[in-house]
Amino acid sequence: MTKLVASLVLLAGVATACASSPQAAGGKVSVTAAFYPLAFVAERIGGSAAVVTNLTPPGAEPHDLELRPSDVVAIRDARVALYLRGLQPAVDDAVKTFQDPTRAFDALSLITPRHLGDGSVDPHFWLDPTLLVTVAAAVEQRLEKAAPASTGLFQHNLTQLDSELAQLDRDFRAGLANCARHEIFTGHTAFGYMAARYGLRQIGITGLNPEAEPSPKQLTQIIQLARKLHPTVVYAETLVSSRSVDAVARAVGAKVAILNPIEGLLPAQRNAGDDYLALMRQNLRTLQEGLSCRS
Template sequence: MRRRLLPALLVSALALAGCGDQAGPAGTTEDGKFEIVTAFYPLQFLSERIGGDVVSVTNLTKPGAEPHDLELTPRQVGDVADAGLAVYLKGFQPAVDEAIDLEAKDKGFDAASVVPLLPAGGADDHGHEHEEAEGGEDPHVWLDPVRLVTIGEKLAERLGQLDPAHAAGYTERAQALSTELTALNTEFADGLKTCDRRELVTSHTAFAYLAARYDLHQVGITGISPEAEPSPQRLAAVAREARETGTTTIYFETLVSPAVAETIAREVGAKTAVLDPLEGLVDSAGDYFTVMRQNLAALETGLGCKQ
């Protein structure tokens, strides 16, 4: 990932923050709602569901945009500075990390700090090394509904500390969301329990948490970064493994070109299908649950799962 340096933006951002017409205490809107800034869609989803109608949520990543290399405008840096809470996932978006470190360090909620993370890169589930192994930790934790329950609970606790007048409501809504996420986890566990294949061949390795939770074996054409270009050797290795395991579907994601997945699919005579890593919401009519259930249907079909 490219690092986005912010100092040139900060003077403009602080000027915007200082000349706003915001009323009421810092971190609240004119009508008294608690202001939350979120880094990308899954954290927006959590904040809106747990915050309810007593919060105002701003997402720094626009719908349908690829979030990995987000660049912040001066006004967005000002939004971070003005917010009552900035919800992010450290290590996923360098520009957001830097803005929070400089402008909202005491008001940041790092989702990566409240649940255990898996290592990034290195090898797929069969021990095959990726040439672009990045090290560090895999940020795609929201694709595990069980871990997302914990993040939601911790977010509700933090909101209750910052906005004690509405703490009971945050806790109640987090519990309701936990019930829904637990039911979703059961749907995935039941739907993927008995399948003809358990190899999950994806355009990049965004699905380690989902694979680990439901006993699938992720085989990524590229590593954590969707912008990485696989070498001919890596393409050949994935194609060979796809043939050996009888893979019939190669998955690509919504915000990245399907060209690499299509190349492997042609090579092995497989189909392609969408598996959405939910980094950004493409369909404004849907939400986290809609997309995750679409993912489950795609997996059940592509892996030959039986009810």
């Protein structure tokens, strides 16, 4: 009997140790990030003291991501699980099962979310670098709590990232200060936070979820607006192609250029060493050209 109790206590001890283990193998903090911008922040701040798993595979579209069993295991075992409530219901469900809710971190909880006309929440906060600074500071706090021994490293990395994001914000403000046009026609309404920060007006063609094409009536209205505003460029995105974007561009004789919502990296971008900062700078150059900005 005593032996059995001892075994049970031992088993319980092992189970508890697994569930609350603050660090992954090799003494690193295990982090899951629901999609690329959150993974970027976690990797930059966690550095050599963290192992970050991005749940959205390279080249995949994060909206309505479906999880593989191995992802569910990764989330279950993560010391810190970064996600954005409402973007990926499968991830929302997975973090709901956490016994310790402080392991889960909803990036949207930190910012004032933008709403669209239909009341839906716009998740694309990371396209305003100053909002990513806010989220980065909170991620650093979570990592500190998970691995206090690495506090110095995390704080150092956060300072570095903050200054790069601040420089990016200054470059966007300066680069978009003197433009002939301010309207951006975008496939996928992902640029609301960016537009709000830098004085642009976004006219979304396909809606918040890039797979939702507009109705024929909506498309006609967008084309009418485009005929009035005569953009020379209409913006498509990397991960999804859109007939509607092409239709708007054809109707007004505009070019189609790529404005990247940075929801994920294509394998080629990852291999080329591109990251959030590099892709945002590409976006800035694309906007400056399309809006005829003087620098």
